[in-house]
Amino acid sequence: MxxxxxxxxxxxxxxxxxxxxxxxxxxxxxxxxxxxxxxxxxxxxxxxxxxxxxxxxxxxxxxxxxxxxxxxxxxxxxxxxxxxxxxxxxxxxxxxxxxxxxxxxxxxxxxxxxxxxxxxxxxxxxxxxxxxxxxxxxxxxxxxxxxxxxxxxxxxxxxxxxxxxxxxxxxxxxxxxxxxxxxxxxxxxxxxxxxxxxxHSESVSVKPAKRLLARRYREFAVYCASERRAGRSDPLESFGPGAALMRPRSRLMANEFAQEAMKASWRGDRDSARTFIAAAIDEAVTARGLAATIGTHVPMLPQMRAAYQSLRRRAV
Missing domain, CATH: 3.90.550.10 (Spore Coat Polysaccharide Biosynthesis Protein SpsA; Chain A)
Incomplete structure (x- = not known):
């Protein structure tokens, strides 16, 4: 052995x-x-x-x-x-x-x-x-x-x-x-x-979509732990995968997703930004989420980003 x-x-x-x-x-x-x-x-x-x-x-x-x-x-x-x-x-x-x-x-x-x-x-x-x-x-x-x-x-x-x-x-x-x-x-x-x-380039910390999924799995793991520590049965053991739908919504996670949306929007990655906004709104409607929604759809944002990067290059 x-x-x-x-x-x-x-x-x-x-x-x-x-x-x-x-x-x-x-x-x-x-x-x-x-x-x-x-x-x-x-x-x-x-x-x-x-x-x-x-x-x-x-x-x-x-x-x-x-x-x-x-x-x-x-x-x-x-x-x-x-x-x-x-x-x-x-x-x-x-x-x-x-x-x-x-x-x-x-x-x-x-x-x-x-x-x-x-x-x-x-x-x-x-x-x-x-x-x-x-x-x-x-x-x-x-x-x-x-x-x-x-x-x-x-x-x-x-x-x-x-x-x-x-x-x-x-x-x-x-x-x-x-x-x-x-x-x-x-x-x-x-x-x-x-x-x-x-x-590496496929790591969870690098890929936005993977980070979103990983954050949801993390919240569910913590929810299961909280239920066990409260003396109740583990939701996954009791109800199977459907227990993930029972997890309480999180304003903290909504704000985290909104922050990710703003970062993606600033990078010019509108698809990722929209994905994170949808995830944020699914958790809770927050001021940060609304700001991210507006920011992602501002027509001048790509031009603002390009101007900012141009200024940085000149400063260097």
Whole structure:
């Protein structure tokens, strides 16, 4: 039985396969099983996975179902003590798994251990560091998730106790899992940067439409957590996917969508702006939403944007 199972999911990411597996298999912790899930790729991803040679690597191919289902399937047969996810393209520090396993072995009450992380743009033009704190994780997760998905290790017994990943969550599946884990188990954090997260052109943080969907999934995960913490049943467990329609509307999210609409409009991306405006109005009618609606339809806005960019170029 391996000590740790690492799952990585790929969708049309053949160019990431070798670097991703090299990063996982170069860990100082050698006692591992690696499960690679091809989530219905239409490029050469599956061929690249099958071409990789290492006895610790197992390939699972499935029709495209999203990351939540891919991870649930990837971990389904794991028989190790610890579980970890590695996002395609991310890079582990060589001792990441060793350090985190040692932390969980030293703290048997902990069910989850994470770490600090560094995010890097695909063109290496920017970096950002995140330094989460384990204290108060259950409350922190209700407002934001500072724990890097690729930098978090789960004790398998804790993972199994809460039911693992839920296939419904195509986005923010890690938040949903962490919220459920935080209600039963303590968290720990290794106070060092153990993972570098690659933000490429298809990342959720880059694509406006994906950000919109991810924000909705996040709000639903928090709604489910709030219901559980109030002593009521989990809506997703009780009512299935239709429970997403029961989530209370959010003025905060309406304003966030309106802000995204203004940004898209200023960039000249009217289609994205209209999408965010529709999402904002669906949540609540707010002053910011009305301002975004007006701003998106002002005929002079593209000319104003062009003039602004011209002034910036002259200033430089």
């Amino acid at each position: 391996p000590k740790v199972t690492v799952v990585s999911s790929f969708y049309n990411e053949g160019w990431h396969v070798k670097d991703t597996l090299d990063s996982i298999l170069s860990q100082t912790e050698r006692d591992m099983a690696v499960v690679c899930v091809d989530d219905g790729s239409t490029d050469d991803t599956l061929a690249c996975l099958n071409a990789y040679r290492d006895c610790r690597v197992r390939i699972v191919a499935q029709a495209n179902q999203g990351l939540g289902a891919a991870l649930k399937n990837g971990f389904a047969d794991a028989d190790s003590d610890y579980l970890a996810y590695h996002e395609a393209g991310d890079d582990y520090r060589a001792d990441r798994l060793e350090r985190q396993i040692a932390r969980l072995e030293a703290e048997p009450d902990c069910g989850v251990v994470s770490c600090q992380s560094r995010s890097v743009g695909v063109d290496k033009s920017w970096t950002r560091e995140t330094r989460p704190e384990a204290t108060g994780a259950a409350d922190t997760l209700l407002t934001h998730n500072p724990f890097p998905h690729s930098g978090t290790l789960y004790r398998k017994s804790a993972y199994d106790a809460v039911g693992g990943y839920r296939a419904f969550f195509r986005y923010r599946q890690d938040l949903d899992l962490l919220l459920r884990l935080s209600e039963r188990h303590a968290f720990a954090v290794v106070p060092e940067i153990l993972v570098t997260v690659l933000r």
